[in-house]
Amino acid sequence: xxxxxxxxxxxxxxxxxxxxxxxxxxxxxxxxxxxxxxxxxxxxxxxxxxxxxxxxxxxxxxxxxxxxxxxxxxxxxxxxxxxxxxxxxxxxxxxxxxxxxxxxxxxxxxxxxxxxxxxxxxxxxxxxxxxxxxxxxxxxxxxxxxxxxxxxxxxxxxxxxxxxxxxxxxxxxxxxxxxxxxxxxxxxxxxxxxxxxxxxxxxxxxxxxxxxxxxxxxxxxxxxxxxxxxxxxxxxxxxxxxxxxxxxxxxxxxxxxxxxxxxxxxxxxxxxxxxxxxxxxxxxxxxxxxxxxxxxxxxxxxxxxxxxxxxxxxxxxxxxxxxxxxxxxxxxxxxxxxxxxxxxxxxxxxxxxxxxxxxxxxxxxxxxxxxxxxxxxxxxxxxxxxxxxxxxxxxxxxxxxxxxxxxxxxxxxxxxxxxxxxxxxxxxxxxxxxxxxxxxxxxxxxxxxxxxxxxxxxxxxxxxxxxxxxxxxxxxxxxxxxxxxxxxxx
Numbered sequence: 159x160x161x162x163x164x165x166x167x168x169x170x171x172x173x174x175x176x177x178x179x180x181x182x183x184x185x186x187x188x189x190x191x192x193x194x195x196x197x198x199x200x201x202x203x204x205x206x207x208x209x210x211x212x213x214x215x216x217x218x219x220x221x222x223x224x225x226x227x228x229x230x231x232x233x234x235x236x237x238x239x240x241x242x243x244x245x246x247x248x249x250x251x252x253x254x255x256x257x258x259x260x261x262x263x264x265x266x267x268x269x270x271x272x273x274x275x276x277x278x279x280x281x282x283x284x285x286x287x288x289x290x291x292x293x294x295x296x297x298x299x300x301x302x303x304x305x306x307x308x309x310x311x312x313x314x315x316x317x318x319x320x321x322x323x324x325x326x327x328x329x330x331x332x333x334x335x336x337x338x339x340x341x342x343x344x345x346x347x348x349x350x351x352x353x354x355x356x357x358x359x360x361x362x363x364x365x366x367x368x369x370x371x372x373x374x375x376x377x378x379x380x381x382x383x384x385x386x387x388x389x390x391x392x393x394x395x396x397x398x399x400x401x402x403x404x405x406x407x408x409x410x411x412x413x414x415x416x417x418x419x420x421x422x423x424x425x426x427x428x429x430x431x432x433x434x435x436x437x438x439x440x441x442x443x444x445x446x447x448x449x450x451x452x453x454x455x456x457x458x459x460x461x462x463x464x465x466x467x468x469x470x471x472x473x474x475x476x477x478x479x480x481x482x483x484x485x486x487x488x489x490x491x492x493x494x495x496x497x498x499x500x501x502x503x504x505x506x507x508x509x510x511x512x513x514x515x516x517x518x519x520x521x522x523x524x525x526x527x528x529x530x531x532x533x534x535x536x537x538x539x540x541x542x543x544x545x546x547x548x549x550x551x552x553x554x555x556x557x558x559x560x561x562x563x564x565x566x567x568x569x570x571x572x573x574x575x576x577x578x579x580x581x582x583x584x585x586x587x588x589x590x591x592x593x594x595x596x597x598x599x600x601x602x603x604x605x606x607x608x609x610x611x612x613x614x615x616x617x618x619x620x621x622x623x624x625x626x627x628x629x630x631x632x633x634x635x636x637x638x639x640x641x642x643x644x645x646x647x648x
Contacts, residue, residue, distance in 0.1 A: 189512075190472040195497055197468050198243035198478075199236065199461035200293045201283065201350060201389055201445035204229045206262040207248040216252050216319040221261075224249060225449040229262070230269040232448065232461060233276045239462030239539060240493075243277035243469070243478055245295050250285050252319040255311035258282060263303045277475055280306055283350065285316045288328030290364035291350045293385075293445075295482075297343040298475040305341070309334065328369060332376045339377030346482060347373070348443055349384035353420045357412035361421075361566075367429055368563035374438055379483060383440050386423035386430075386489055386631055387465050388415065389447020391624045393457035403621035409457065410618075417608065417615030417629045418491050424615045424629075426552070427571035434602050434634055435568040437556050439514070441482075441633050443467045444489035463539045464624060465491050468498070470512055485514025490630035494544045494609055497532030498632060513604075513633035518640040519597045526594045527551075529605065533589050540625045549582070549607045551575040551593050556600035556636070574603075576613070602634040 209223015227235075229246055236244045248254075248262055263280060270278050280302045282294045296306045311317055313334040315325040338345050349370065355363025365384075373381035388408040396402050407415045416424035423430050423442050433440040444465040450456025459465070468488050471481035481487075488498050500511045503526045504519065511517065519525065533546045555570035575593050583590040608615070609628045618627065 189470070190477065192472045193470055193477075194473075195468045195470050196242035196473060196478060197462060197466040197496075198241050198245075198277075199445050199448075199465070200245045200281070200295060200348060200443055200467060200482075201247050201385070201447050202232050202236075202244050202461050203248055203283070203447070203449045204232055204246050204262065204265070206246075206257055206265070207283075207449065208251065208254070208257060210251055219251070219254070219257050226454075227448075229265045229278070230272050233269050233273045233278055235460040236462050237273060237276050239460055241276060241462040241466070242473060243279070244461050245279040245281040245293060247281045247283040247293050249283050250310055250314040251316050252321070253317065254314070255307050255317060258310055259303055259307045263306075277473070277478060279475070279479070282306060282310055282314075284310070284347070285314050286349075287313060287315045287325050287330035287334070289331060289349070289369060290352065290355055293346075293348040293350055295346045295348075295479065297345065297479055299343055301343075305343070305345070309338065309345070328372070332372060335373055335377035335380055338380045344377070344380050346479065347377075347381045349373075349381075350445070350447070351388040351408065351410075351420065352384045352422050353413040354388065354408070354410050355412075356421075361413065363412070366564065367432070367566045370429075370433070370440075371438075371560070371563050374433075374440060378439065382483055382485070383442055384422060385420065385445055386442030387419045387444035387491060387629075389445050389459075389465070390457045391418060391446075391464050391491070392452035392459045394621050394624065395452045397453045397455060401621050401623050406620055407618045407622055407624060415618045417610075417612070417627055418618065418624055419615060419629060419631070423631065426573070426614055427554075427568050429566040431554050431568035431571040432560065432566050434604075435554055435557055435570065436559050437600070437636070439485055441485040441487055441514070442489060442631060443482075443487065444491065459539075465489070466493070466496075468496070485633045486512045488513060488605075488630060488632040490628070492540070492542070492544050492609075492625055492628040493534055493538040494546060494628040495531050495607060495630040496534050497530075498605075499530040500635070501528040501530075502526075503528070511635055513635060516636040516638060518638045520640050521597055521599070523597045524594070525596070526592055527603070528590060528592050530588055530590045531607070532587050535587050538625075542625055544609050544628050545579070546589060546607050547579055547609055547611065549577045549589075549591055549605065551577070552604050552606060553595075553601055556602060556638075597637060597639060600639055601637045603637065604634040605632040606630070
């Protein structure tokens with residue numbers, strides 16, 4: 159039915175600035191006046207995530223073998239669910255680089271023409287050497303197809319035939335990242351479902367903390383984060399919308415999700431906080447990992463139907479990708495929150511700031527942070543009208559590089575304030591909270607909120623309805639202590 163609607167519609171288509179802070183502040187690159195929040199999805203599969211006829215030598219690709227929808231249909235459903243951008247990220251396999259180049263890329267070009275209101279990036283779900291899957295996004299440009307072909311053919315661990323395991327080597331991934339980082343138009347790499355391969359007896363599987371640190375060290379402008387909220391969130395839903403009681407959210411078995419989020423993100427003081435404690439600019443995202451919609455027997459939502467990655471940027475291919483690289487991102491499930499505005503006030507002067515920004519202030523400086531959230535009054539895709547019940551302000555100390563590369567804990571991370579809805583100022587769809595503090599060393603500040611009463615996100619039980627347990631997370635802002643002239647001289 160979805161496809162019938164798509165083809166009919168396809169035929170139709172074809173015929174805030176404040177006062178200047180008195181103290182020295184460092185922010186990301188200046189924003190264009192037309193910048194706003196744009197929702198997107200960096201992990202979307204099309205029919206070019208193929209199956210393989212392994213009776214042939216080498217195996218021949220079978221279109222639609224692992225995901226079934228044409229790229230334009232994914233783009234159409236993205237727009238329907240409020241997305242401004244998406245990335246097509248098909249799986250690799252023996253010789254799949256030719257599938258990407260000869261079939262997927264021409265289809266992407268056609269889709270861009272049909273639906274220009276959705277920025278559509280050329281990408282890949284890389285079978286990362288020595289690790290799990292990762293989204294690879296190449297910047298839009300005249301050489302984007304050649305660039306992606308190079309990365310897939312040279313580095314995807316499943317590309318060669320016969321597959322002898324020789325490419326499943328972490329050093330090969332580091333070589334790939336170094337090459338990507340030196341490119342004139344560097345791509346972006348985001349580790350997907352990082353805890354999914356973990357087991358109950360071993361917290362980590364194909365993504366170890368030391369490995370993620372090595373990726374970021376090799377190319378900090380390329381390896382910029384991991385998926386905070388994984389896809390396959392509809393795996394617990396039957397085609398009629400009923401709950402299937404023996405299914406785990408996101409297909410996370412050994413290391414279950416917590417509030418629908420990966421434990422690397424949702425565990426307070428966990429791995430994400432340990433990376434931030436080093437001062438790493440390491441960001442989280444959310445995605446659908448869409449293959450087949452749950453109403454057609456799959457385990458997935460449409461792009462944007464449940465999870466959204468919100469990026470603050472102008473509606474432009476390069477601007478938006480730069481914003482992802484800079485961490486101007488918050489993520490939310492179930493449209494719990496659809497907008498975020500932050501205002502920092504120091505010495506009576508106020509200025510807008512954004513996730514990913516760095517602010518330099520003197521030790522002991524008192525400041526206030528005004529947080530305004532858009533809590534929409536319209537139903538989400540499930541027909542529910544979610545309501546934010548609480549906002550958490552989370553802080554952690556920045557102590558510098560970890561001595562132990564496998565460290566996954568930041569003991570300084572704490573919830574500095576729990577702000578309940580009754581304590582916020584309401585104005586239409588806007589909720590505004592105010593938090594005050596003082597600079598006490600280098601720190602980061604991040605936000606979290608939920609529609610539940612859970613003080614911390616709990617491990618998700620089997621068969622949980624994803625629409626009942628909603629969260630949002632922001633990427634952090636960083637506060638660095640401004641050194642005095644006397645300190646600089648020493």
